[in-house]
Amino acid sequence: MQAEEEGERKELYNYQQEDIDAIFEKFEGKPDNYHLLYQLPTGGGKTVIFSEIARRYVEKYNRKVLVLTHRIELSKQTSQMLTGFGVKNTVIDSAVKELPYDNDFSCYVAMVETLNNRLKDKKFHMDYVGLVIVDEAHYNSFRKLFTYFKNSIFLGVTATPLSSNIELPMHETYDELIVGEPIKALINRGYLANAVMYGYDVELTSLKLGINGDYTVASSDELYSRSIMQDLLLQTYMLRSKGKKTLIFNNGINTSLYVYETFRAAGLPIKHLDNRTPDAERKKILSWFKKTPDAILTSVSILTTGFDEPTVETIVLNRATRSLTLYYQMIGRGSRKLPNKDFFTVIDLGNNAQRFGLWSEPVDWQYIFKNPEQFLENIRTDAEIESHHVYIMPDDLREKFSKTMHIAFDVEEEFKISTDNREKPKAVIDRSIRQHAFMCIENSETISEARKLAKELEPDIEYRVKQYSKLLSKTTKNYREWLIEDYKNRLSIFIGRIFQRYKDAETEEEVLELKKL
Template sequence: MKKHYKSLITGENIASLIADGFLAQPKSFVYEVELNSLKTGIHGDYTVSSSNELYSSQPMLDLLLRAYQENATGKKTLIFNNGIETSLKVQEAFNAAGIDVRHLDNKTPNEERKEILQWFKKTKNAVLTSVSLLTTGFDEPTIQNIILNRATTSITLYHQMIGRGSRKLTSKKTFTIIDLGNNIQRFGEWQQPVDWKFAFDHPETFAKQMHYQSGAGSAVHSHALSAELRAQFPKTLEMTFDIEGYFQEAIDMDKKPKTVIQQSIRQQARMCLDNAETLTQAISLAEALTPEIDWRVKQYVKSLDNASKNYKEWLMEDYQNRLKGLIIKLYPKRHLD
């Protein structure tokens, strides 16, 4: 914008509008989600195809339904998705749970759109799952709960989506936000003041700061899992493991560093068992994890500073053997369950 305008005039910030009684007070519920499978498109935001693949998966649909039931049952709810496929899956999942839900996207005919919005307005416990609509210019003060069933890199879109729930009524002084896209982690609380003048004067620096705050520069986030590997673990929501973070935690708590490797092995053993019908399949999944295991071992050895190449090679072999051994040990109990 600075290329076309000389200055930016800012209005009241959200926190002030809440304090002065113009907007409702938000309460946020955050469910951290692994976003490594998301891809960024030419416009800088996450692509619809990669968002559909993640948010249409059964683990994410289960998480969405659980988050709603834990924090918003009975509240008029607006769900934002990044793809039509996802929104239709959400509608199926909520219908199956006996929840009154409708779907709306930019391809919905005008008459049907009017009918759905009228239904949403009049129905007390309505849930509306939407795509590419209702982020701006939509004013429905009776909304009590906003669900961000998507991730975005746009701070403007982030504020617009949540703003749909902030309209105030005599009978409505608060509303809830359920974040399933790490958006609050990326941008901060919705009501947190943003220095828009700084963003206008120094857009590149502002963008870099948001990139850093989201953890995008850390090792755990820069390590992307392949789509092929991710597809082999459909029942697992969180596949990554912050070796460096757990290593520092072990040091801080005066634990032996090897406990980090033990935790990592346990996590991957559970992954293999959760996604296999037989012991043979579980062992096969453990073998498929070899590239991920190699990366984790490298991060662990790097944290040790002075470990030798021979130690790394030994640790890699020992890790794989212990992982398979733990799977064999736990399989009978999982099988009985």
């Protein structure tokens, strides 16, 4: 067994030193089975902190340290960092079958499954380990090892003290939580770059929740592979991030491959990465991404941990998630600070900031740690989020209707007028169709041009129908979908029926009469 090559020792910042001192104060006088959880945002230097904790613990107590990780890449990175801090360590991977009792390593770094198998087979004996550090502690695969270390102190480290398994809450595993420096303070003190966030209201009603509480890959692929979503992604990239190094997160491999083809067809420098990519190809892609200033990398969540590329300038959330941890992990990939990088861009195409709040906003981690079920129950639903969405016509589309002075249509006000006049509710839809039709006719020279413009109104049509449906007592999803299709068909027919009469009208009075039809 060989320790990893010597890494570079990092200088500790003041807040890191303060947190380390606070953690050692907590250790004082505690029983051997004491479990402490430490929260620090992504980019705050968790690996640096627990490497120094390992060094000080070995020096102070003359007992060994074990660091648990959930991926081999993290094990190697951690080992290098520990070596940089002068901690003699080794990685316990699948090649390590025996561990002599009298070895001279003061620290072990191990993946959970590998270590669990060795301990079950009684190949290793680790009763001499005094401190167990659990990296990415919100993963619950670590708990199976706890029974082997009943005489050890545990330190869990995470950016988000919310268990990935609601059945195994963190407060049942850890005695207390220490909260580190918040994101806003790290930004203000110059340790993290600030996020400039751009959100786009997305209709997520087609997404389905899986047994893990997050959206299923199948329903995400179905939504985000649609041409309208691919177009939105490309347009927002061109507007907000063209020429910047960009990381795109997707929920499904199919979506990521669609993104790759869409961007490649637009002549943009992009590569795709997923968990099936061979190691050699993965290394080649990541090397290309590092060296290429305007590189775009589309991936499927595999770069949320253990990936550190400070030159990333834009994060695109091309997915929705109900995982608070994943939300912070994805955005955190862009938060690394560089001398010429004070800000980075976040493009949110999944209503995620509306669900969880802005990335840099304060979070009550103590409440989440102690009351995870209440927190999860109070996450805003998609229906609630979308009830506040307001459609605003993009500037480039508004220019296509430049001959129309007023394009707004207040569905709620029109519904009230219909009710007061004892009209049927569908009169609202009739008036909306008429207004849309004249917008298209006024700004076109031919019927085909007008109908082409009508197709560009689809987001506005969907928004109006959704507003109308909310005002009815009960509507189903199928009825709303039928209403939208019926609206588009009737709009096309009305344009054909009225177009020539409008163009032939010689006076304003004739036009006004037509608009009453």
